[in-house]
Amino acid sequence: xxxxxFTRIGKRLFAEHLVGxxxxxxxxxxxxxxxxxxxxxxYLDDTGDLVRxxxxxxxxxxxxxxxxxxxxxxxxTRHQAIVHAHPPCAVAASLVYDxxxxxxxxxxxxxxxxxxxxxxxxSSELAEDVADCLALTGLCIARGHGTFATGKTLEEAYLYTxxxxxxxxxxxxxNSFR
Amino acid sequence: xxxxxFTRIGKRLFAEHLVGxxxxxxxxxxxxxxxxxxxxxxYLDDTGDLVRxxxxxxxxxxxxxxxxxxxxxxxxTRHQAIVHAHPPCAVAASLVYDxxxxxxxxxxxxxxxxxxxxxxxxSSELAEDVADCLALTGLCIARGHGTFATGKTLEEAYLYTxxxxxxxxxxxxxNSFR
Amino acid sequence: xxxxxFTRIGKRLFAEHLVGxxxxxxxxxxxxxxxxxxxxxxYLDDTGDLVRxxxxxxxxxxxxxxxxxxxxxxxxTRHQAIVHAHPPCAVAASLVYDxxxxxxxxxxxxxxxxxxxxxxxxSSELAEDVADCLALTGLCIARGHGTFATGKTLEEAYLYTxxxxxxxxxxxxxNSFR
Amino acid sequence: xxxxxFTRIGKRLFAEHLVGxxxxxxxxxxxxxxxxxxxxxxYLDDTGDLVRxxxxxxxxxxxxxxxxxxxxxxxxTRHQAIVHAHPPCAVAASLVYDxxxxxxxxxxxxxxxxxxxxxxxxSSELAEDVADCLALTGLCIARGHGTFATGKTLEEAYLYTxxxxxxxxxxxxxNSFR
Numbered sequence: 001x002x003x004x005x006f007t008r009i010g011k012r013l014f015a016e017h018l019v020g021x022x023x024x025x026x027x028x029x030x031x032x033x034x035x036x037x038x039x040x041x042x043y044l045d046d047t048g049d050l051v052r053x054x055x056x057x058x059x060x061x062x063x064x065x066x067x068x069x070x071x072x073x074x075x076x077t078r079h080q081a082i083v084h085a086h087p088p089c090a091v092a093a094s095l096v097y098d099x100x101x102x103x104x105x106x107x108x109x110x111x112x113x114x115x116x117x118x119x120x121x122x123s124s125e126l127a128e129d130v131a132d133c134l135a136l137t138g139l140c141i142a143r144g145h146g147t148f149a150t151g152k153t154l155e156e157a158y159l160y161t162x163x164x165x166x167x168x169x170x171x172x173x174x175n176s177f178r
Numbered sequence: 179x180x181x182x183x184f185t186r187i188g189k190r191l192f193a194e195h196l197v198g199x200x201x202x203x204x205x206x207x208x209x210x211x212x213x214x215x216x217x218x219x220x221y222l223d224d225t226g227d228l229v230r231x232x233x234x235x236x237x238x239x240x241x242x243x244x245x246x247x248x249x250x251x252x253x254x255t256r257h258q259a260i261v262h263a264h265p266p267c268a269v270a271a272s273l274v275y276d277x278x279x280x281x282x283x284x285x286x287x288x289x290x291x292x293x294x295x296x297x298x299x300x301s302s303e304l305a306e307d308v309a310d311c312l313a314l315t316g317l318c319i320a321r322g323h324g325t326f327a328t329g330k331t332l333e334e335a336y337l338y339t340x341x342x343x344x345x346x347x348x349x350x351x352x353n354s355f356r
Numbered sequence: 357x358x359x360x361x362f363t364r365i366g367k368r369l370f371a372e373h374l375v376g377x378x379x380x381x382x383x384x385x386x387x388x389x390x391x392x393x394x395x396x397x398x399y400l401d402d403t404g405d406l407v408r409x410x411x412x413x414x415x416x417x418x419x420x421x422x423x424x425x426x427x428x429x430x431x432x433t434r435h436q437a438i439v440h441a442h443p444p445c446a447v448a449a450s451l452v453y454d455x456x457x458x459x460x461x462x463x464x465x466x467x468x469x470x471x472x473x474x475x476x477x478x479s480s481e482l483a484e485d486v487a488d489c490l491a492l493t494g495l496c497i498a499r500g501h502g503t504f505a506t507g508k509t510l511e512e513a514y515l516y517t518x519x520x521x522x523x524x525x526x527x528x529x530x531n532s533f534r
Numbered sequence: 535x536x537x538x539x540f541t542r543i544g545k546r547l548f549a550e551h552l553v554g555x556x557x558x559x560x561x562x563x564x565x566x567x568x569x570x571x572x573x574x575x576x577y578l579d580d581t582g583d584l585v586r587x588x589x590x591x592x593x594x595x596x597x598x599x600x601x602x603x604x605x606x607x608x609x610x611t612r613h614q615a616i617v618h619a620h621p622p623c624a625v626a627a628s629l630v631y632d633x634x635x636x637x638x639x640x641x642x643x644x645x646x647x648x649x650x651x652x653x654x655x656x657s658s659e660l661a662e663d664v665a666d667c668l669a670l671t672g673l674c675i676a677r678g679h680g681t682f683a684t685g686k687t688l689e690e691a692y693l694y695t696x697x698x699x700x701x702x703x704x705x706x707x708x709n710s711f712r
Contacts, residue, residue, distance in 0.1 A: 016198045020550050021696035023640065086640070088700060092707035095637050103273050105299050105323040106201065106264070121639050144704075145639040162199035166266060170322075172710040173270035176350040194376045281451050283477050283501040284379065284442070340377035344444060348500075351448035354528040372554045459629050461655050461679040462557065462620070518555035522622060526678075529626035532706040 002028065002036060003047055009083070009158045010044030018161055019044055019085040024146065025064035027053075027074075028081045028154055035074050037064050044085075065122050069148060072131035079134060079150035083157035086146040087165035089172050090114075094141040100168065107167030114164060115140045117148070139164055180206065180214060181225055187261070187336045188222030196339055197222055197263040202324065203242035205231075205252075206259045206332055213252050215242050222263075243300050247326060250309035257312060257328035261335035264324040265343035267350050268292075272319040278346065285345030292342060293318045295326070317342055358384065358392060359403055365439070365514045366400030374517055375400055375441040380502065381420035383409075383430075384437045384510055391430050393420050400441075421478050425504060428487035435490060435506035439513035442502040443521035445528050446470075450497040456524060463523030470520060471496045473504070495520055536562065536570060537581055543617070543692045544578030552695055553578055553619040558680065559598035561587075561608075562615045562688055569608050571598050578619075599656050603682060606665035613668060613684035617691035620680040621699035623706050624648075628675040634702060641701030648698060649674045651682070673698055 006026055013019045024044050027037035036050040039062050051063040055075055059067050070082050093100050100114040107114075115133040117140045119126025130148050133140035139149045139160045149160035184204055191197045202222050205215035214228040217240050229241040233253055237245050248260050271278050278292040285292075293311040295318050297304025308326050311318035317327045317338045327338035362382055369375045380400050383393035392406040395418050407419040411431055415423050426438050449456050456470040463470075471489040473496050475482025486504050489496035495505045495516045505516035540560055547553045558578050561571035570584040573596050585597040589609055593601050604616050627634050634648040641648075649667040651674050653660025664682050667674035673683045673694045683694035 012199075014549065015192065016195070017550070020700055021546075021693045023696075023700075086638075086700065088703045089707055091638055092704045093711055095704070095708045096711040103322055104264075104269055105320075108322075109299070121643070142639075144637055144642075159199045162201075166198060166201075166264065169266045170270045170273070172707050173267050173350050174273045175710050176353050177271055177274040190377075193370065194373070281500055282442075282447055283498075286500075287477070337377045340379075344376060344379075344442065347444045348448045348451070351445050351528050352451045354531050355449055355452040368555075371548065372551070459678055460620075460625055461676075464678075465655070515555045518557075522554060522557075522620065525622045526626045526629070529623050529706050530629045532709050533627055533630040 002050060005154055006038065006047045006050065007045060009154045010047060012158060013083070013085055013161065014045045016162055016165070018087045018147075018165055024083075024085045025066050025070075026081075026083050026154060026157075027064075027070045029074055029079070035070060037067055037070055040064050068122060068124060068127040069130045069142075072127040073134050073148070073150065076131040077135050077150070079138070080152050081150065081154045081157045083149050083151075083154065083161050084146055085149075085161050087161065087168070089168035090141050090147050090164050091144060093168040093171065094143045094145075100141070100164075100171075102167035102171070103174065104167050104170045106163055107170075110163055111137065111139050111160065111167070113137070114167070117142045121145055180228060183332055184216065184225045184228065185223060187332045188225060190336060191261070191263055191339065192223045194340055194343070196265045196325075196343055202261075202263045203244050203248075204259075204261050204332060204335075205242075205248045207252055207257070213248060215245055215248055218242050246300060246302060246305040247308050247320075250305040251312050251326070251328065254309045255313050255328070257316070258330050259328065259332045259335045261327050261329075261332065261339050262324055263327075263339050265339065265346070267346035268319050268325050268342050269322060271346040271349065272321045272323075278319070278342075278349075280345035280349070281352065282345050282348045284341055285348075288341055289315065289317050289338065289345070291315070292345070295320045299323055358406060361510055362394065362403045362406065363401060365510045366403060368514060369439070369441055369517065370401045372518055372521070374443045374503075374521055380439075380441045381422050381426075382437075382439050382510060382513075383420075383426045385430055385435070391426060393423055393426055396420050424478060424480060424483040425486045425498075428483040429490050429504070429506065432487040433491050433506070435494075436508045437506065437510045437513045439505050439507075439510065439517050440502055441505075441517050443517065443524070445524035446497050446503050446520050447500060449524040449527065450499045450501075456497070456520075456527070458523035458527070459530065460523050460526045462519055463526075466519055467493065467495050467516065467523070469493070470523070473498045477501055536584060539688055540572065540581045540584065541579060543688045544581060546692060547617070547619055547695065548579045550696055550699070552621045552681075552699055558617075558619040559600050559604075560615075560617050560688060560691075561598075561604045563608055563613070569604060571601055571604055574598050602656060602658060602661040603664045603676075606661040607668050607682070607684065610665040611669050611684070613672075614686045615684065615688045615691045617683050617685075617688065617695050618680055619683075619695050621695065621702070623702035624675050624681050624698050625678060627702040627705065628677045628679075634675070634698075634705070636701035636705070637708065638701050638704045640697055641704075644697055645671065645673050645694065645701070647671070648701070651676045655679055
C-alpha cells in the first residue's frame, strides 16, 4: 500500500526531471516511534520494499544512506513526510546564493525564502542543519546536493519539491532575458 | 466524457512540461449559464470529477481557487475554453517584459503581442486584468504566475499555451547565442 | 502500415521535445507521382489518416498547410522522406546565425554546415528556398520556424532532426561556460 | 535476458534525455574473451539482438561503429560494462574545459575530476585515449562527442552517465546566476 504511494510520487518526480538515476529518497512517519524510508540504491519510481527505521537506536543497513537527515527531521519537527530530490536548478542556485527568494507567485506564496543547509551528504552536520531549517519552514536545499521538502503527506512534500525547482528555473531563465 | 478530454489535454501539458505538480487548471463553457472547471488541488493529467460553476452567484468550494479568473473571462468574452498553466519560460519572460513579442514564426502569426496581466493569484484584480486582456486576444501571461489561454475548445487553448512557451523558450535560447 | 511508421517516428519526435502541440508535419514519397503527408492540424504522435498529394496539380484541402515545401523538395530532389519539426534550439540559432556550424562530432560529421532558409511559412518563397537548400544537403532550418530534414526514410529524416537540435543545444550550452 | 537489461537501461537513458535518436551504444563483458555490444544503428531503448565481439581478431560488421573504444577499454582495464551516451551538457562542457570539476556533492564524491578524451569518433586515437582515461577512473567525456562510463554492471555505468550530465547541467545553470 505505502509502496504504491511512494512509487506514484516517484514517477512524478522522474517525469518532471526532479531526480535522475537512483538518486533521491523519500520517507513517511509511522506512529510515534519510527518512519518508513526507501532502500539504499533504490529507484524512486520503482522503490521495492521500504525500510522501517526507529527514531532512536540502531538503523537497518538497507536504509537510504540519507537516513540521518530524515531521522533528525522527525525527531525535531512534526513533519509527517520527507522527499529528498536533486533538481538541477535548485542545486545550481544553492551553490550561488545563501538563501533563495523566488520571484514567481507560487514561490512567493508558499516558500518566500528557501534556506540553504550545509554539510556533507550523510553527515551529522547536514542532518542537524536541515532539521534546524525544517523546524521553521517546509523546504530547504542542501548546498550543492538537493532539496529536502516536507509535508503532511508524501504528495505535499513532492509538491514543495516541484515548486522549489520551478522557482529556481524561473530565476535562471529570467536572467537570460536581462 | 468531458473528463476524458480534460485528461487528454492535461497529459499533453505535462509531457511538454507546461505544468508541474498539481498546478494549473482548465475549464470549458457549458451553455449560457455556467462552466466546468477542474477541482482545487487536482492534477491536470488525472482530473477526477469536474466542478460546475455558475456565471453569477455562489461558487462550489471544490472549484479551482482560480475560478475568479475563469468566471470573469466567460462573463466578458465569448471564449469557450480556458487553460491556465505555469510554463517556466513564459513565467520568466513575464517578470522582465511588459509585453512579449515573439520572434518565431508561429508566435508572430498567432500571438504577435502577448500581453502581461497583473494582480495576485486568486484576486479580483487579476481576474479583471486577465479578462480585459482576453477580450482583445486569445492569450496572456499573468506576471510571475502563468499563462491564461483561450479557444473554441480546450485543445485550442492548450495549443496557444504550447505556442506561448515555445515563443518564450526561443527568445531565451536566442539570447544565449548573442 | 505507413500510419504506424509515421506514429512511431512522431512519438520519438515528441519524446525528445523536437515538436510540441500539433505543430510539425511529415511526408514520404510514394512512387513517381505523389507523396503522403500528415493532415493539417494532426498530432505527429497520433497522425490519423494521411493525405496523398500529387507532385503536380490540385492539392487536397486536408493536407498539411506546409505541403508547398514538401512538394517543392520532391519535385527538385531525390529525397524520399521529409520531417518538419520545431526544435527550440535550432529555431533560436536560426534567428541569430546565417548558417550553423556544429561543434559536436555528430554535427561535424553529418551536417557540418546547416543552411538557413527564408520565407514565410506556407509561402512559395520558403518552398523554393528550402528546396534549393535540400538539393545540396539533407537538412536546413527555416529561419525562426523549424527544421526540414530529409532522408531515404522517415526515420533517417527524424535522425537528422534530432542531430540538428543536439548540435544547436550543445552550441547554446557551451556559451554558458564561456 | 541481456537484451532486457540493455533495454531497461536504454529506456532510462532516453527518459533522462542522456541520448537521442539512435545514438549511443552499450556493452557488457562476457567472460575472458569477448563482450556483447549493441548493433550499429540500433536504438538503446529497443536494442534488438546484441553482437558478440572478441577481445582480439575480426569484428562482426553488425557491431556498433564505436566497438574500437569498447574493445580497448576491455583489453586494458577490468571494467565489466560500458555505456556511451551523448548528454548535451557534458558534451558542451567538454568543448570548453580540459577537465571537468563538478561542484555538486554527488559529482564531487563519485567523479571529482572528469577527464576529457580526444580523437575522432571511431578512430584508434580516441579508443586509446578513452582506455587510458578509464584505466584511472570510471568515467570520461570524448570531446564534443559524448560520455564513456563504466561499471561492474550496465546499471552502474548508466548511473555514472546520469551523474556526469547532472554535474555539467548544474555547472551550466549555476553560471546563469552569476
